[in-house]
Structures are given as structure tokens and as C-alpha cells.
Amino acid sequence: xxxxxxxxxxxxxxxxxxxxxxxxxxxxxxxxxxxxxxxxxxxxxxxxxxxxxxxxxxxxxxxxxxxxx
Amino acid sequence: xxxxxxxxxxxxxxxxxxxxxxxxxxxxxxxxxxxxxxxxxxxxxxxxxxxxxxxxxxxxxxxxxxxxxxxxxxxxxxxxxxxxxxxxxxxxxxxxxxxxxxxxxxxxxxxxxxxxxxxxxxxxxxxxxxxxxxxxxxxxxxxxxxxxxxxxxxxxxxxxxxxxxxxxxxxxxxxxxxxxxxxxxxxxxxxxxxxxxxxxxxxxxxxxxxxxxxxxxxxxxxxxxxxxxxxxxxxxxxxxxxxxxxxxxxxxxxxxxxxxxxxxxxxxxx
Ligand SMILES: [Zn+2]
Numbered sequence: 001x002x003x004x005x006x007x008x009x010x011x012x013x014x015x016x017x018x019x020x021x022x023x024x025x026x027x028x029x030x031x032x033x034x035x036x037x038x039x040x041x042x043x044x045x046x047x048x049x050x051x052x053x054x055x056x057x058x059x060x061x062x063x064x065x066x067x068x069x
Numbered sequence: 070x071x072x073x074x075x076x077x078x079x080x081x082x083x084x085x086x087x088x089x090x091x092x093x094x095x096x097x098x099x100x101x102x103x104x105x106x107x108x109x110x111x112x113x114x115x116x117x118x119x120x121x122x123x124x125x126x127x128x129x130x131x132x133x134x135x136x137x138x139x140x141x142x143x144x145x146x147x148x149x150x151x152x153x154x155x156x157x158x159x160x161x162x163x164x165x166x167x168x169x170x171x172x173x174x175x176x177x178x179x180x181x182x183x184x185x186x187x188x189x190x191x192x193x194x195x196x197x198x199x200x201x202x203x204x205x206x207x208x209x210x211x212x213x214x215x216x217x218x219x220x221x222x223x224x225x226x227x228x229x230x231x232x233x234x235x236x237x238x239x240x241x242x243x244x245x246x247x248x249x250x251x252x253x254x255x256x257x258x259x260x261x262x263x264x265x266x267x268x269x270x271x272x273x274x275x276x277x278x279x280x281x282x283x284x285x286x287x288x289x290x291x292x293x294x295x296x297x298x299x300x301x302x303x304x305x306x307x308x309x310x311x312x313x314x315x316x317x318x319x320x321x322x323x324x325x326x327x328x329x330x331x332x333x334x335x336x337x338x339x
Contacts (some may be wrong), residue, residue: 007304032249040309044246060306062293064249065222065229067262069109069133069143069199 107197110267120163142264201248
């Protein structure tokens with residue numbers, strides 16, 4: 001399956017891939033530390049396991065950054 | 070509109086020379102009121118650039134005093150000022166750069182009970198806070214008050230920023246929904262940050278405020294700009310308002326609530 005992940009074209013051997021599985025494959029260390037943008041919308045944390053990706057989907061992992069002072 | 074004197078025409082000449090700013094733009098800058106929340110890593114360069122630019126009224130809010138561990142990145146404070154209130158230390162430098170601006174200080178931590186009153190007089194708000202509870206509170210207050218604002222966050226070598234026009238462009242909660250669970254995540258205090266990264270992001274936020282005031286260019290509406298100083302990769306992610314946004318959506322908030330203190334204030338578990 002081909003996806004665009006954070007702007008890069010990626011090919012995955014898996015035919016069925018949940019958001020949760022993609023987070024693992026992409027070695028996102030803290031799943032709680034990203035907001036997942038799928039195409040135009042956002043997938044919220046409780047839906048990571050039940051949301052499956054389709055060929056050609058655009059996925060962005062947007063990291064929480066809490067610092068500033 | 071105001072008449073600039075000789076000194077002001079010279080002082081602001083590099084702005085006035087810009088086609089997209091000009092005399093009219095500088096007049097807008099001199100008439101503008103901008104609130105900076107946090108006089109720290111982001112707030113330092115922001116406060117410097119807003120004062121230097123001649124922003125007529127600059128509010129600066131922070132309840133802390135200068136600590137020696139701040140000086141690696143909070144460049145508006147000096148070693149001699151360790152122990153002094155940050156807002157006073159910042160105000161001194163801002164007026165030293167430009168005695169023509171007015172600096173209003175708020176020596177307090179903003180919370181749900183006082184933030185709406187503080188933001189009310191300002192045209193634009195800049196988030197330079199250091200924890201998720203404060204960042205979401207600033208977002209919520211600006212959405213409720215209809216104040217355009219710049220969000221900013223930094224972590225280690227990375228930074229991110231977006232500019233929000235409430236109920237017209239995506240807000241911070243459209244993207245991040247709510248703070249991550251406390252205690253599980255590295256944030257500024259526990260993870261560290263390269264001092265210059267604060268300067269990079271703060272300068273971008275100051276530029277966004279000046280763009281908003283003058284109407285020059287396109288603010289980062291519906292866009293999240295992120296960068297990683299290790300590779301110097303900059304990326305702009307297009308955003309759209311979330312129809313079901315907890316804060317700015319149709320069934321969004323109608324009053325403010327404080328968030329739980331974020332992980333930055335807690336010892337990381339394990
Ligand atoms: Zn929103």
C-alpha cells in the first residue's frame with residue numbers, strides 16, 4: 001500500500017494498516033505526542049486502532065510541542 | 070494617523086522602504102496593541118522585535134522571576150537580573166531599544182479567571198508559554214474573545230507555529246484537540262531545548278504579528294509551520310478547521326476552564 005507520510009511517498013507491505021499500526025511502523029515513540037492528520041481531517045486518539053488507511057492516503061504526524069519559556 | 074518626526078522616519082526607514090509596509094504600514098505598527106504571553110525563550114525575541122518595530126502598545130505577561138537556568142535562551146534577561154521579575158527585566162530592554170513604545174506589564178500567571186480581561190485591549194496575541202495547559206488556555210481565550218493570535222511551541226531542536234483567526238481559520242484545538250495525558254510526555258523542562266531554536270521560532274512569531282498588523286503577505290492561517298534545526302528542514306502542513314472542534318466548532322466552548330497542569334510541571338514517570 002502506498003501512502004504519503006509527512007510529505008514522503010512510502011510503500012508498505014501490509015494490506016491492512018490501522019493508524020495505530022502505522023504509528024508503530026514509523027517508530028513514533030510516544031503516540032500520545034502526535035496529532036494524526038488523515039487527508040483533510042484529524043483522527044483522535046481513541047480511534048487510532050479502528051481507523052484503517054486506504055491506498056494513496058495522506059497522513060501527517062504533527063508533534064505536540066509544549067515548550068516556549 | 071500620526072505625523073512621524075525626523076527621528077522616527079530614520080528609525081523606521083527600513084520598514085518604510087518596504088513596498089508592502091511603507092509609511093501607512095509603519096503608522097499601523099505604531100498604532101497597534103500586541104500582547105506577549107510569557108517573557109521567556111519565545112517571549113524574549115518577540116518582545117525585542119515588537120519594541121524595535123515600534124508596536125505602539127506591547128503587553129507582556131509573566132509571573133516569574135529570572136533564574137540563572139533561563140539565561141541560555143531567554144535573551145532579554147541578563148545575569149545581573151537573576152531574581153528580578155521577568156516582566157520588569159523585559160520592559161527595561163524594550164524601552165532601552167525604543168523609548169517611543171508603551172510597555173504594559175502583567176506580573177501574573179494567566180488563568181481562566183483573568184485571561185479574558187488581559188487580552189481584551191489588544192489587537193493580536195502571541196503565545197510564548199511553556200506548557201500545554203497554558204497553550205490551550207491562550208487558544209480558548211483568543212477564540213472566545215475573537216482575538217487573532219500566534220501559537221508557538223518548541224521542543225529540543227524543533228519548533229512549530231500557526232497563526233489563528235478565530236472561527237475563520239483552524240485553531241490550536243482543531244489540530245491538537247486537547248493536552249496529551251500528563252506525565253507520559255517529554256516537554257521543555259524535562260527534555261531540554263537548544264536556545265537558538267527559541268530565537269528562530271520567536272522571530273517567526275514576531276514577523277507574523279507584524280504581517281497581521283500591516284496586512285503584508287499571508288499569515289500562517291490554516292497552516293502549521295514546523296522545523297527541525299538538526300536538518301534545517303522546514304515544513305508547512307495545510308490545515309482546515311475541524312467542524313467538530315471542541316473549542317471553535319459549532320458546539321464549541323462558551324466559557325473558559327483551566328486545564329490540568331501539563332507534563333512540563335511534573336516529574337516524568339520512570
Ligand atoms: Zn478549533
